[in-house]
Each structure stands twice: as C-alpha cells, then as structure tokens.
Amino acid sequence: MTEKRFILFIYAIIILAVGWVFIVAQGMIDGKGTKGYTMVSFSSGSSKASADSLMVAVSNQTDITQHYGIEYEIDGIIVATTQTDVSSRSTVTVNPPDELMEALDRLPVQSAMVRITFVAGKQKEQLHKVITTE
C-alpha cells in the first residue's frame, strides 16, 4: 500500500464508520423495527365544564393495528367504557362519554378523582384527574 492509497483508505473507512453510525442512530430515533408504546393524555382544562377531551398518542411502531379500550372510573367504580381505534393514525382525540359526564353530575361532592384506564392488549396505563364540580 502506498501513502496515496492509504489516505483513500482512511477516507473510505471514516465515511463508512460515520454512515454506519448515522443509519443506526436514525433508525433508533424513528423507532422502526422496535416495539412501540402508547402515551395518553388530557389535552385541555381541568373542569368538567370545559368538556375535556382525551388525546391518545402512539409512537411510530410496527404493531399499531389495535384498539385501545378506555375505562373511566370515579373513586374506584367504572362508570363508562369506550373503544378507540388508533390503527391508522398517530393520535386520536376522544370526547368524554355521556355516561361519565352524567356520573359527574350526580356527584354529591365538590370534587372527585376520575381515573381513566387505557387497555391495549396486556398493557394498562392510568391517568387521573381532579374534577371540580361547579
């Protein structure tokens, strides 16, 4: 090997190394080929009067063809359930079901803890929120 060939070799090695790191890192950032996850959140407000909606956000994942069951419970009692299809979108917005709003109206107290459980396969995530009645 001559010096000139050596330099070309060095350039090639550096380009290959950087390319390798770049491709793997971008793959990791995009999450392709890795197991997905779900995130759920309230999108606005804290009062039932503001007609809260829920946002379900789903990461880039390969296995998102599934429905997320949502259970609403107040102080440990399930008062409503809904189904959300997130198979074709990364986020969906869910309005609180009438049963939940009616249940909140029936509450004899000033405030209550509403617990919402998202069920997707074996995965369960919970959110809670303090609802203040007017």
Next chain:
Amino acid sequence: MMYLLMGKLFIAIGIVLVLPGYFLLSLIINKKEQEPALVEKMVLSVGLSIFVVDFLLISLHLLKIPITQLSVSATILLFAVLCEALSYWSSRRLATTALADSDRVVHTLLGFTKQQWSAFAVLFLLAVLLRTVFVVQGSIPQTTDLGHHMYWAKLMATTGSLPDYGMPDFIIGEHIIFGAVGVISQIDFISAMPVAILLVIHLVSLLAMFLLSYRIASLAVSEKSAGYVGLLSVATYGVFYAISSPQAKFVSGGVIGNIMGNFLMPLAAYCLLTGLQLVWRSKSDWSTLTARFFFFLFFIFSATLAYTHHLTTFVFLFSMATFIIGFIIVDLLFNRFDLRTTVPSMVNIFKELFSKWNLLFIAAVAVLALFFYPPSYLNPSAIDTAVGTPVKETRTGISLSSLALTAGPWRFFYSLVAVMVMAAYMAQRFFSKKITAKWDAEDVGGRYTRLAGIIFIVGWFGIILLMSNQPSLLKVDIPTARIANYISLPASILSAIAIYYLWNAVSAYVSRMAAGLFMVALVGTGFVSGLTDVSDSARQDVDANATRQTYQASRYINEIAGADEMILKDHNYVAADAWIKLFLMRGYRNPLSRSLLKRYNDPTKDRETCTLEMIVEPDGDFGRQCYQETQVRYVMLKPGYDTAQFERSENFSKILAAPDIVIYKRTNE
C-alpha cells in the same frame, strides 16, 4: 430519505471540516517543495478548518450578519476561493526554494515502506472498528453532555447569532462546528449528526496522535525510530483501551470539549516540535521559512483550543510551561550554567517563534479575546473556581494506582519504563563530558532536538501525573478525574517508545526470530490488557424506547405548556432528559432539573433545594412555596420513581402516561 440526509451530512461535514482548512493550507504552504505528507495535510486541513469556521462565524456575528444556510455556505466558499486566488497569485510571484534531502526527512514521512503503510491501515481499521461498534450501540441522542451542547448549537441555528451563555461552563468553539453543519445541512440537531461529527474529529485525532508520536520519536529517540514508534502509537492509542475515557466513551457521551481538545492539543504540540526541529537541524532558508510556518500553525491551533475547551487549554498551558521551564533548566545544566551558550540559543528560538507574522496573529487574537469576543471562562470568578487549594474530595487528587487504571495499566507501566530509560540516557550524557562532546559533534543541533523531545514528552506525562496526584501543590482546583483522563495521551506515546527501546535492545543480542517473538510478547500483552477494556466497558443496552418516549413527551409538553409556565424534570431517572430543552427551546434552564441527589449535599457551598423538594414533597410548605416562586406547572418523572406523592396528591393530575415517563400537571394554584 435516510440516504438523502446522509448525503447532506457528508456534504456539510466536507464544507465545514475539510474545505476551508485545505485551501488555507494551500495558501500558507504554496510551494511544491513544502508539500506536507498526505497524512499531515489531511490532519492539518481539519484542524485549520475548525479555526477558519470559528473565525468566520464569530466575524459574521460581530458584523451582525445572520447565521443562515446561505451566509455560512457562501462565506466558507468565498473564503476558499479567496485562498485559492491568493495562492495562485503568490505562487507566480515567489520563486521556489530548493529542498535539501535532510530537510525532506524532517518534513515528510519518507521511509515508510509499503508494508508499513499496510500495517498502519490494518491498525487504523481495527481502531475504527472498536470505536464504531461501541458508538453505534448508543448513537440515539440521549446523553447529558451532548444534550446540553446541542441546545446551544440549535440556539445558534434558530436565532442566527452566536449564543450568550451567561455562564463559564460553555465556550463558543464547542458549538460553532455543530451549528455550522446543522445550518448547512438543515438536519435536525436531535439526530445522529452530532455524534457523527464527533466521531470524525475523534478519528482524525488518532492520526494527529500518530504524527505527534512520529515527531517526538524523531526528536527524542532517532529519526530511524520515528516510523516504528508512530506505528506502535496507533496500537497504544488507537487500539488499546479504545473504549474507555477519553476515547469512544467520550464520543458516545458527547464530551465535545475533550474530543476536540484531544485533537487540537496534539496538533499544536506537533507543529511546535516540528518547527523546533527545523530550526535546530537545518540552516537553509527553506527550513527557516518552514519552521515559521509550523510556529504559525502552533499559534493558530493554540488559539483555536483556547476558544474550544477550558480544561484542555488549562492542561496545555501547564504542559507548555513545564516544557519551556524544563528545557531552559536542563539546557543550563548541560551548559554547566554558562549563560553565554544558553541565552543566544534561546534568543534564536524565540526570534523564530515570535516572528513578525506570529506576533501579529497573537495580537489579533488578544484583541479579539479582550475586546470583542472573550472566551466565556475569561472572568475572575471562573478563574478563581479553577485555581486555588482544592477542598472537595473529588478535587484533592487520585492515587497512582487509580491513575494507572485511568491510563490503562499496560500503557502506564511501559510509560514508566520509557521515562526511566530516558532519565538514564540523560544522566549518562550529563555525567560524561566525552559523550556530550561527541553528541554535539555528530549531529548539528542533535543535543537540542534530543533534549526537546525527551523533556516535552516526559514533562507532559509528569505534569499531568502531578496535577492528578498532587493538585494542591500546583493550586489546581478542578475535578481530578477529569484531569487524569489526559494522561492517556503522553502515556500512549511513551509506551510506544518503550516498546521500541526494548525491542531495539533485545534485537542487538538475539536472533531476528527471537527478537520478533519478544516483540509479539510485548505487544501481545498490550492487546490482552487493552482489549479487556472492550469487554469490561461493554455498553449496557441503551434504552432507545425510553428515549423515544421522552422525545414524544417533550413534543407534547411543548404543545400544551404556556409561555410563562415552567417545567421540572428529574435528571436522576428520566431517560435523555437533557434533550427535553431542545424540543422546547425556551431557555437553557427550562425545564428546571432535579440534579443528581448527591449534589444537593455540598459541604463547600449552599445549594438550592427547590428542585429537590418540589419532587420529594410537592405538597409540603416549602415545596408549595417553591412551586409559587418558580412558576413550575408541569413535572416530568419516571413512573415508580418518586411518583407516589403525585399519585396521592389532589393538587396534581397525571396528564401523560407512558411506560418510562409521566407528566403531572399542577392543577390547584
């Protein structure tokens, strides 16, 4: 899409890290006879590019020209065209100077056989493979240091001007290169781009260390040894202990300052020593001109280092001071304190070192640093923090055994062997008048070059050892572990020299085959010790899933949090938490951070505890007061880690849940 991004990245890296330096080098050299070796040219081009791009972007900032894709690309390309035009013009004006063979030996890497280049290629390939395999595993942007640095680089790209840090922890040179590549390529900073740039600089620094080893060996040992020691250094620095700090781990961890410092410091030292060798070895006009050229490069790289990393600059200053003082003392000793001999030789060196152009350059940098764009650490408070008697346990020094582990035990042992051999050599020359006379007679300037090489490398090793082991003696008040990392640089060169010494000594007495077996045994033990580092340091799986959840949560919090609402996150458990601020871009301190728990217990000064209490006891009196004062509305935590109090609280709602991150919103004002 991926390949388009990669293409953009390579083009941007080429424009920022190769192009301006290459053309500036062509302009400065400008004579065919002074053409450096290709390896040298490649390394100097990258170093000069960092200097040029720093200088150009600081100029754009001072001229209030927005830093945009167009302005940065056009300025760099214009600079390259200007250099080429000047180079063409001056090459027509200046006559070329003949080059003596003796000079050529100094200036180029002649003497490398095809087999040696092939050996170099194999060792370099191994060094690159070891690093890349490690870096690839953790290449998703998630490390703390890199997150902090990329915030500033992104700020530069989004605001179009250089950031005002307001703190001495960061220096502009750490971010300009990343900002420039980001602006030109338009690739998101939350990508593989930062690690890719760091990897390029680190890999080129392996070549810089090769050049420095080559130069030091040609000074301290013999010119014949230079090629062998240079090759051995690719193994001792490039292959052995390739993962541990300050190498692949620092690339992966985004320790930008150290990675760039470990490139610029050897490069500056290389230029200084090459210049000195030219001054002493040759009397031709060409060699004096070339020496001045290398001294000029020395000042360029020193200035770039000063604008890039405070700690490396600090270590570099100590190393240079040790070299200069050590050289003067030893020269006086060898001259039996005859000032009539020592003073003129020193004056001669200083005359070349501080030539007209170099003084002009130093003055220009001083004006820039004092009046226009001072490095952020140039203030009394920052200097006071770094200089003084250390009190904290982490700053009072580490034991020699710990230092040996930091350097790599094999490397440390053979460094000591080299130091002893060099000390014995110096003592032998000093006490034997006959030998000293012969030494001077057989080689013009031979004594100076030998002294300079030995004092530089031993002094460099010795001062870092002293700063790490006995920092109070030097009034160094900096975390010792951070200084100790630098020992691997001189230790790599010294251990390569030691192997050469031992092999050379044994070869004189035994058959070629036996000497070869001895060499295999010496280097083989290095492989055993140096590669255990690879398995010991094997990265635990980086949780890319948790990192992506943090990204997603950050995007969400950026959508819902009002402009005046602060966020608090937990640095202890949340993955990639330092990157949250890149999604927000609402200031370096938003989100606030609960830092490592041990940091709240600092015996040397009072620490704020609001960020701790707001998570540990959010409903306590102090916690509530902190929430009021800091305007924190959202808290980002890892589920199961200090989340129970938020689950129980009626003042917080969980507004986001994911397996590795939750966000609580403070609902009751």
